Amino acid sequence: MSEPMSVLILEDEFMIAMEFETVLLDAGYRVVGPAADxxxxxxxxxxxxxxxxxxxxxxxxxxxxxxxxxxxxxLAVPFILCTGYQTSELVQRYGDGVPILQKPVDAAKLIDVLRCLVPAPR
Structure with missing residues (x-):
């Protein structure tokens, strides 16, 4: 069995970070973090x-x-941006090539988008 793909979580809200971690672990990913800053x-x-x-x-x-x-x-590492705001500079900078999920983030949508970036081995 191959090593699970790893995903860095950067989220300042503790409960959201823990939810992301649970969702990713359940989907077969290895979590790096989460980091709050x-x-x-x-x-x-x-x-x-x-x-x-x-x-x-x-x-x-x-x-x-x-x-x-x-x-x-x-580092050529793909990432997803999660935001409650459409107008942030970061969203505008990466909006064309980076998936952007609106908060609150649906767990199934997060996994679907992540699997398009990196598959999770089972």
Whole structure:
């Protein structure tokens, strides 16, 4: 059996992060994180290159996931942006080539979109 595909979760809301983690684990993915802020996500990326990412656009306190999106983009790691806002700069920058899910995110939709990016071995 092959190693499960790994997914970085960057989400500042604890309950949402835990929900994403449960959904991804149940679908056969290995979770990297979850991280609640850019600093924590960067630390995770130092030791573990994920196969994909699920990034909350707005992380609170004026912080966005832009540095992580840029790093994943440079590493050729696909990612999904999750947001409650259509007008964010990050959504506008990546909107054409990156899947964007509106919050609240439907678990089945998250897995469907993620499977288009990276399949989960069973």
């Amino acid at each position: 850019v600093e924590a996500a960067l630390a995770l990326l130092e030791s573990d290159k994920p196969d994909a990412g699920v990034l909350d656009v707005n992380l609170g306190r004026g912080e966005t996931s832009a540095p992580i999106a840029e790093k994943l983009h440079r």
